[in-house]
Amino acid sequence: MTVNLPQNEILKLREKFYDATVTDVIAVQPALWIFRLKPDVGLSSYIPGQYTTIGLGFWEKCVEGNAPEILKPSEEKKLLRRAYSISHPVVKPDGKLYKEGECDFFEFYVALVLVGGETPTPPRLTPRLFSLKKGDRLSLGPKVTGHYHLKKPYAGNQYFFFSTGTGEAPHNAMVWQLLSGGFQGPIVNCVCTRYRIDQAYRAVHEKLAKEHSNYKVIYLATREKDEPKLYCQDLVEQGLFEKKTGYIFDSKNTHVYLCGNPSMIGRQYPKPKGIIEILESRGFTIHTPARNGNIHFEAYW
Numbered sequence: 537m538t539v540n541l542p543q544n545e546i547l548k549l550r551e552k553f554y555d556a557t558v559t560d561v562i563a564v565q566p567a568l569w570i571f572r573l574k575p576d577v578g579l580s581s582y583i584p585g586q587y588t589t590i591g592l593g594f595w596e597k598c599v600e601g602n603a604p605e606i607l608k609p610s611e612e613k614k615l616l617r618r619a620y621s622i623s624h625p626v627v628k629p630d631g632k633l634y635k636e637g638e639c640d641f642f643e644f645y646v647a648l649v650l651v652g653g654e655t656p657t658p659p660r661l662t663p664r665l666f667s668l669k670k671g672d673r674l675s676l677g678p679k680v681t682g683h684y685h686l687k688k689p690y691a692g693n694q695y696f697f698f699s700t701g702t703g704e705a706p707h708n709a710m711v712w713q714l715l716s717g718g719f720q721g722p723i724v725n726c727v728c729t730r731y732r733i734d735q736a737y738r739a740v741h742e743k744l745a746k747e748h749s750n751y752k753v754i755y756l757a758t759r760e761k762d763e764p765k766l767y768c769q770d771l772v773e774q775g776l777f778e779k780k781t782g783y784i785f786d787s788k789n790t791h792v793y794l795c796g797n798p799s800m801i802g803r804q805y806p807k808p809k810g811i812i813e814i815l816e817s818r819g820f821t822i823h824t825p826a827r828n829g830n831i832h833f834e835a836y837w
């Protein structure tokens with residue numbers, strides 16, 4: 537359903553609710569975009585790995601291909617929000633790592649979710665987000681929050697990151713934090729997507745891996761004909777991770793970060809088995825705000 541508000545009312549609602557500007561949109565492919573946003577009040581401080589919310593009014597138009605939406609009259613003038621991890625460009629246009637405080641925008645890495653046909657609850661925010669262009673306005677935050685970040689002290693640890701799709705976003709921020717902070721221990725960034733075209737940050741990370749001997753990257757594409765169909769959890773379970781990197785999962789000094797699809801992360805009882813189950817059987821424990829552990833995770837749904 538299209539919201540039928542007069543244009544001047546829409547302008548007033550945008551004025552009332554929106555507090556940030558789209559400064560850049562990078563279309564990795566039609567359904568996968570990087571958004572760079574600047575809040576009117578400047579960037580709030582945050583810990584790499586955390587998330588904030590992006591909001592747009594129900595009155596904004598959607599891209600085509602989504603099931604029809606049924607809006608209650610009370611929703612017409614409301615804002616809808618979703619959580620998004622703050623990603624990071626990692627390197628500047630000259631290829632050098634950003635220094636602390638140098639990046640003057642928030643970067644987000646977002647997949648367009650569309651459900652065609654008939655569904656009572658079609659995706660709502662991303663069909664609107666993917667109608668935006670450079671210069672458009674939206675609502676951001678204001679709070680940046682979340683426990684999914686590195687915990688001090690870092691020295692003596694090794695950090696292994698596993699993500700699916702846009703779950704790479706918080707890892708870009710944490711890898712940037714480690715490398716730009718001069719961390720010398722082992723870091724592995726493993727990213728799994730369907731196709732290689734979905735690996736937006738691959739060139740950046742492969743170049744960094746050549747420049748930093750302690751940084752290794754693994755990219756998996758499960759639907760490319762010339763690659764074996766391997767998921768992150770297969771690498772861990774079958775010992776391929778150790779073979780590829782030379783690093784071992786030692787529960788005494790390894791922190792594992794898992795982000796994206798819940799099937800990769802685990803705890804989808806009774807199955808499929810995810811990385812949590814595989815590592816718990818090797819002495820790893822889940823980190824919670826109340827108890828220190830070495831498995832950290834953020835599920836996107």
Ligand SMILES: Cc1cc2nc3c(=O)[nH]c(=O)nc-3n(C[C@H](O)[C@H](O)[C@H](O)COP(=O)(O)OP(=O)(O)OC[C@H]3O[C@@H](n4cnc5c(N)ncnc54)[C@H](O)[C@@H]3O)c2cc1C
Binds near residue numbers: 619660662
């Ligand atoms: C803490 C947190 C951080 C998040 N960070 C990101 C991020 O950095 N980038 C991002 O793209 N999404 C992220 N998400 C998901 C995001 O909040 C939205 O759910 C998503 O963008 C879809 O919104 P929607 O309103 O269009 O559809 P919704 O109605 O919210 O979701 C519809 C369905 O889409 C699927 N879905 C949700 N997210 C994704 C995804 N990323 N890729 C593929 N399918 C998905 C799920 O099956 C979900 O049930 C995050 C979620 C959480 C909880």
